[in-house]
Amino acid sequence: MNDQDQMDFYRNLHFYYKHLFPIQMIVDWLSYAKDNQPELRYFSRREFSFERSIDGETFYQRYQQFQNAYGLQKFLLDNKQNDQTSTLIKYDIGAVFDKLPKKGEKLKAMEKEIVIDIDMDAYDEVRTCCQGAKICEKCWKFLQVACDILRPALFQDFGLEHILAVYSGRRGIHLWVCDSHIRKSTNEVRSAIIGYLNINTGNADAEEIIREVKQEKVEKLHPSIQRAYFIAQQFFKQIILIDQNSLKIENVKKKILTILKQTKILNPKLEKSIQEINDSSQIWDLICSQDSERLEIAKLQIILMCLYPRLDAHVSTTINHLLKGPFSIHPKTQRVCVPFNLKNSSQFNPLDTPTLPSIIKQLAQLPDELKQRENENKIFPFLGKEIPSLSPYIQLFEDFISKYNKPKIN
Ligand SMILES: [Zn+2]
Structure with a gap:
């Protein structure tokens, strides 16, 4: 300015x-x-x-x-x-x-309300259209999927009723959980809630890219993970394979190889092909054509690694964390930090605020x-x-x- x-x-x-x-x-x-x-x-x-x-x-x-x-x-x-x-x-x-x-x-x-904070730059690993503080209609879909996955987790699993969803004015969203018992919760309870929601934590060398998926069958996983998989699956093709072509990104490939290795699907020929191909749809077709009992669990991990909400946990876990309030003006974009309807988050376009x-x-x-x-x-x-x-x-x-x-x- x-x-x-x-x-x-x-x-x-x-x-x-x-x-x-x-x-x-x-x-x-x-x-x-x-x-x-x-x-x-x-x-x-x-x-x-x-x-x-x-x-x-x-x-x-x-x-x-x-x-x-x-x-x-x-x-x-x-x-x-x-x-x-x-x-x-x-x-x-x-x-x-x-x-x-x-x-x-x-x-x-x-x-204090528990505020769930998701910033778009946490998705830099899997997005190709923008980086850092920049957003566009294409990558905003990552946050729409995040809302779709978190909504049943918050409303059904935790039985919450009062969640104020607010656009942070630039590249993220804040979900203010206002239910009375939640506001009174200790830092330990806050950490436990966020721990339950935060399963996409591993880096490429981690023992688990997605937590809690040691089971070999999808049906044996915790219902909330099965549900997240079901929701994310519906967006995977459009966002990851078509819009972003995320599977060509080196670090994403590295994580995919880790998952395929852990599920004992990887063989030298498959590894070489994944390394060489730079078209996400082709890579995905190749993975899906593998004959393995653990194929479904590997697909689940890859899809959730790309699309499961990436929470900024430290914002939520301490009771005295300060956070920009609703209807602030973001000093960089000069946009109003407006609330949006969490139940209809696909209709919200941050560029129209x-x-x-x-x-x-x-x-x-x-x-x-x-x-x-x-x-x-x-x-x-x-x-x-x-x-x-x-x-x-x-x-x-x-x-x-x-x-x-x-x-x-x-
Ligand atoms: Zn973008």
Whole structure:
């Protein structure tokens, strides 16, 4: 960004936090009113942290806590820090502590959503269309498969109900698991849940490329692995063989050879052919033509190695890990970190999400009288629902919160 773009970005952010950031909804969400009586001051004990910029230098402000939406907005819009003009870049959400902070007192983290974080660069090994932070519609399919595999694991295996799926603004997704008992879980429980979900851990020399597949028959595997295989199979041809031609990649070949060796399918002739061929469909046909009782288990490992969700485990396993909140603006792409429907993730296209300049342009077209606040002790009117490209995501968030707080009818 040149200096002018930088100035525009900062100015736009200010208007965004004033009128388009769903501040009251963020407070309503994190209050979990169904579980918490107001006197517990649950929301006020939540840590927020902020990244700000002064003259191009960024700094962090940790352990900020707020009574309500008004306090949070006042802080977001306050651009004076120690007599210098600062700009808020992003906000992070931390844990709920045992008490409000007092100087010199130690705080204990009591609750935090488990957030499952998947970044596209974890797939660099198997994708050929882009690398690093870049994404396109082709490689986004990896994350759609990840959602398809994780959805039944979370909703059925763990019986969870309240998962807020959020696009991280550039190359990944965050699944905020908000169920009450999950928020209260210890680091050990967090690690156990992530351990259950994270089976694609081996490198090319690992004893197991995919964990828990020592059985010789697919039918004897844990049902969740069989289910993941069934789901991934449906995408393997299009994504791995056609779109990405992943099997020609050297490290992928190395892993395939390890799997074929471990399942005792590999012979010198097959190894030589796999080394020489650079067309994924041909390699796959060759593997599938092998006559072995263990062929199915080898295919399962290769398919899951390519398509099983690659979780960034350390984000999920500690209770006081800070993470960028929903409706942040990603500073590099200027895209809004919008929620999406996990049950319909194939319909979500990250390249269609609203950008900061576009929604600020739409905001500027709204009449000024809509933007006046009633008095100085109130938050500024929220106009996100008036912005066509933003309003469906606001609606999704609102529905998520009201579903959470709806009393259960037995
Ligand atoms: Zn791509």
